[in-house]
Amino acid sequence: MHPFTTEQQVSHKLARAILAGFESMFAEFLNITLGAQSRFERAAWQEVQDAMRQRLQVYENKVKLVCEAVKVIAYRELDHSDVWHRAKNDYAQLVADHENALIAQTFFNSIYGSLLGQQKIRDVHRFILQEKYRPEPRSTDSILYQLTETEGIIGSLRQVLNVFPLRIPFENLERDLKAAHRVLEKINPELLTRQNDTIEFGRSLFFRNKAAYIVGRLIDPSSGEHLPFAITLLNRKNNDGDTCLYLDAFIIGEEQLSKLFGFARSYFMVDTDQPVRYVDYLCRLLPNKERFELFNAIGFIKHAKTEFYRFKVDYTKRMPGTTKYVSAPGVRGMVMLVFTTPDSDYVYKVIRDRFRPPKTSNRQEVMAKYDFVKQADRVGRLVDTHEFNYLAFDRQRFSPELLEEMTSEVADSITLSGNALILRHVYVERKVTPLNLYIKEASEQALEQVIDDYGTTIKQLAAANIFPGDMLIKNFGVTRWGRVVFYDYDEICPLTDCHFRTLPKPDNEIDALSEQPWFDIGEDDVFPEQFPVFFAGHHEAKKYFDCLHHDLYSVEFWKKTQEVIKSGTLVDVYPYKKEWRLKHFNA
Ligand SMILES: Nc1ncnc2c1ncn2[C@@H]1O[C@H](COP(=O)(O)OP(=O)(O)OP(=O)(O)O)[C@@H](O)[C@H]1O
Known part of the structure; x- marks a missing residue:
């Protein structure tokens, strides 16, 4: 006698098909991520951008493919609620000991949601709120290295750097270590006197844009206190034309690390098949960040949504x-x-x-x-x-x-x-905090700083080929770290799509006095001379902007930036303060 009913059999097949789909999705995601090191070593920055976009597509493409397979497998039982309920339980068993069970469960939710329509979703059909599907703390030993600091922090830094077998050599490691010493002398001299700290750091490098980061923490074994850090590696060509590594920064402290993992930055590529443990570890380093923010930071944006939903429900209850x-x-x-x-x-x-x-x-x-x-x-x-x-x-x-x-x-x-x-x-x-509200309360000094950063924001976005469209100050906000960010996207576009023009001069009095434009304006035309209107009613702010970022009113600035973008140059943006950059301390 056959031990299964048809429905039981279908449920089990669905569970297997979805798990196979998840494994395949994860493998594709990982393959792109694993290429990050070679792209970094070859300074293949255009490939870095392409890989980032490609990786963002992997999940949804795979969901589509698996849905097609599932439709065939489920056939008449596709919308049978009890078949899906059993499929979920079978799936839960299949992934019970899976390293990435949490992400696999989200994948199941995505397939179910895509096929059955989100409205039909009930908790019995997906992995979200039930206590047994919540993340449990697990050991992070397998993703970490630990060293004991015996030669002082700079000696330990040398040891840490030697752990990572990159294909390109350091240009001058001793020079960089001396510079790191000088930075610490200025920023945190107490660290130079510490002995016997444990240095713990992730075995995987974190790649983003043109940088590779080592992320970890210093632990004082007697008090158990810890201090998170990140080491930034960049590369450049030396005098012989060979690509070499150099240390750009040794960033220490939760605030600094938090900025590195900020919500306005692109996603890291972390070459690991244990991302959940990395998130557990990052939660320890950055207790003020939510789990979903950290899943997001390392590119697991769909699973981050599951975690966000849990966070939202718990938050609302409280x-x-x-x-x-x-x-x-x-x-x-x-x-x-x-x-x-x-x-x-x-x-x-x-x-x-x-x-x-x-x-x-x-x-x-x-x-x-x-x-x-x-x-x-x-x-x-x-x-x-x-x-x-x-x-x-x-x-x-x-x-x-x-x-x-x-x-x-x-x-x-x-x-x-x-x-x-x-x-x-x-x-x-x-x-x-919307910038228009922020500047109402800001002191003179804070106003100057934030307006400077507003101009810098527009310039950095421009260099990254982004034109905000509507640059009124109400469309920008200020983070808790005082950084200006943009949030109004309905008119945003690639900078290279814009046509920057000077305002034509009227040749008669009627045109000159007209309140409406008397000349033809194309859809993509932009007139930088008109940008001062962004400050309507904010004279003080305009005064600082005129002084600090006057170049943004000129067509030349924008055209030149477009030319630089078209030549293939990718902007350098450092996610830490200038003071942390070692280059300022190189002898
Ligand atoms: N991330 C955010 N943090 C805080 N407030 C925000 C945020 N995003 C939007 N707001 C608030 O909501 C308002 C409207 O948001 P947003 O500018 O995105 O909408 P919009 O309809 O696209 O605006 P516009 O009419 O300028 O096109 C903002 O002016 C701001 O006050």
């Missing part, structure tokens, strides 16, 4: 009953309805059903712009977005004003069902 979702502070968007709670670190952005004039784009175009940002090198200046479909909220948690606005402005994106308000489509972003 929220006092009186705390409500309200409109985000700042100027209301014409395209986006944005809400948050006063204490939350995140905002939710929903595309409005109708855009207010003068906006002329549509939902698809806006989504394409947000997608463009996801694929771009965000150079630490574009806030990362997490796109969700069918994200559920407790309706009681919305303030009456917001609920009213939502039912009239984003009715196409919400479903009200009992106590739940389900957002069919929403972007989640890290909350920052």
Whole structure:
């Protein structure tokens, strides 16, 4: 007698097919990641950009393929709830001892969600909230090296660097170590006197853009206190034309490391098949970062969404009953309805059903712009977005004003069902202080600093071939570290698509006095001379900008930047302060 019913057999096949799909997805993701070292050694920066984009596609492409296979396997039973319930249990058993069970479970959720429509999703069919599917702490020994500091911190630094067998030699390691000594003397002299600390660091390098990082911590064995660090390796050609390594920075402390893992930066490539353990470890180094932020930082953006959902549910449970979702502070968007709670670190952005004039784009175009940002090198200046479909909220948690606005402005994106308000489509972003609000409260010194950084942001984005489109200061925000970032993406585009022009001179009085443009303006035309309008009503801010970034008003600046981009030059952006860069201390 056959031990299985047809339905049981189908469930088991589904579980196996999805697991095979997951393994194949993971292998592709890993293969691209494993190439990071060679791309770094060859200084193949264009390939670095291409690989980053390619890796972002792997998950969704694989989900599509597996869905097709699953449709064939499931056949008549495709929408049988109990078949999927059993498939989930079978899958749970198959991945019980899997190194990356957590990510594999997310993959199952993605397949189920894609095939059955997110609306049908219930917890019995996916791995999210049940306690038994929550992450358990595991040992991180297998991903770490430990050394005991016997020759002082600089000697240990030499030992750490020798652990990684890169194909290119150091240009002059002793010079760099001396420079590191001088930096520490200035920034943290106490560290130079420490003895017998344990130095612990990840076995895998973290690659991003043109850099490779060693990430770890110094542990004081007597007190158990620890201090996270990152070592930055860069490369360049020496006088003989050979590509050589050099140490660019030895960054120490949680604040510095936190900036390195900031939400406006691109994703790291960490060549490991144990990413979950890396996240567990990074959580130890950066206790102020959430798990989903760290999964995101190393490129597991789909699994980061599962972790975000857990975080959101737990956070909401802890929220006092009186705390409500309200409109985000700042100027209301014409395209986006944005809400948050006063204490939350995140905002939710929903595309409005109708855009207010003068906006002329549509939902698809806006989504394409947000997608463009996801694929771009965000150079630490574009806030990362997490796109969700069918994200559920407790309706009681919305303030009456917001609920009213939502039912009239984003009715196409919400479903009200009992106590739940389900957002069919929403972007989640890290909350920052809108620049227009920040400058109202800023001291003279803070104002000068932030306006300087606003100009630098525009320049860094330009160098990375990104034109924000709408550069009004209300569209920029300030992070808790005082960095300016951009968050309004509906007019963003590649800089090389823009046509920069000088304003034509009127040759008669009627034209000169006209309030409307009297000359033809193409869709891609941009007139930098008009940029001072971004400061409408902020005279002090404009004064600093005029002084520090006057070049942004000239067509020459923009055209020159376009030429540099077209020549294939990729911008250098350092995710740490100048003071930490050793080059300033080289003798
Ligand atoms: N990440 C964020 N952190 C804090 N506030 C934000 C964030 N994103 C948006 N906001 C707030 O929501 C408002 C509208 O957001 P956003 O600029 O993205 O919408 P929009 O409709 O595209 O705007 P616009 O009408 O300028 O095109 C902002 O002015 C700001 O006050």
